[in-house]
Amino acid sequence: MSAQKAISFEADAYRRALEESDADTLIAMFTDDAEMEMFDKRTPPGSPAVWHGKDAIAPVVRELCEREMRHEILQVVSDGDHVAYTERCVYPEGNMVMSSTMMDLRDGGIAHQVTVQAWDEEESDRVQVGDFDASETRESFDHGHAEMVRIGGHNVVRTTMEPGWRWSEHMRERAGTDLCELTHTVLLLSGTLRVRPEDGAEEEVTAGCTAFVPPRHDAWVVGDEPVVAIDWTGKD
Template identity: 45%
Template sequence: MSDTSSMFDIETLRRGIEMRDATAMRGLYAENALMTLVDQRDQPSHPHEISGAAAIGAFLDEICSRDMEHHLDQVVVSADGTHAAYLEQCRYPDGTKVMSTSMLDLRDGRIAAQTLVQAWDEASAGETGMTGATGATKAEHRAFASPDEVRPFEHGRLELVSAGGGMVGRATFEPGWRWSNDVKPLAGTEMCEAPHFHYQTSGTLHIKMRDGTEFDVRAGEVAVIPPGHDAWVVGDEPVEMVDWQGAMHYAEKS
């Protein structure tokens, strides 16, 4: 008799995806599972990682709450039951389509690691993407006075608004703030791996890149900062900036 307890449950996967059953989907993941997402915003050099069954479950709850159709198109499981892959197609009420493909590492019939690569229609004005991107074909305006999310951290905070196809952040760093002291414990990386494209409205921010390059960014300047850097406030004036690229996952708990 074969041991069915270690087999990956394709029918539960299908029910979870097509019926938007987050509870069913949660049961497919190992406790210490890791989900890695790559798309237009979370590119291969800085993917979005979600670690642990609880965090993945919260992500699945949000996805399943959206008004959209999901269809499991193809599923392949290796003969030894250690790997699987599937193709998923989604459609929003406005016609926006999302396609994603996942590669799974399996352990005892549960997902230990998942790498998900997705793409979506860019022309639509509706919400798209498994990670929540939005199209930008309609006029809109937002105010940081009413942010969608506020992330506090030592000596600062980040305010986030959704606009124009993604998340825009306003960061405030108080005197004494340094990334390696105040954000590193949240990020769980040796250096800041978020890319930044920001306009600075006040203060002086010192940047030190992984390769040793150093420079100051001052009020009234635009900066492009690749992944792999430390940063700190210079002087007694708070630094405030608006970031169009690296805000979405900045100061998230790892």
């Protein structure tokens, strides 16, 4: 469980924390057993992104606060047990994300949060080139690493998973969920990846193949060759 001290929810404090990208304060307002749901074009109603528990929600909030964007809450409505608000986020280049969020409160904390969001598609009149090897956004994890570039209004991720890597063994504690809650659309450049959705219907993806993987799945490297995959839906 999270060791972070809980604080009671207050609308004004929440607004300040969100607009100042204060992740610690935002996380502390969730109950330990809170649930967060996210709906957008990548995670539609049939397969939303869902995080269970404060420990799973914390890295999502931190990643959001680390983004180079300006957060602004436009309207807030609260009856003491429920809070609804609209938010506008603006990237440095001017592209916007608009969202509506509903939160249920319990014992002074956020027990359930649902967000529906939409964003501008980035337009450009010039050719854009991304270089994974020169990316400043690099994340290392047990048995692998990932680099990200932003191009055409989307984040594109190159992930390398070494032999022996398995999501449920090497990423579960980091994510705070039993299964991966992200949606992926990937192209495998090398190696073989086995994917097991929640329903148990396993599929094997080999080099040169593309795959759509809905939320709530496990995955692992098959054989002695590293898996290198390009993912253009995982972290927008």
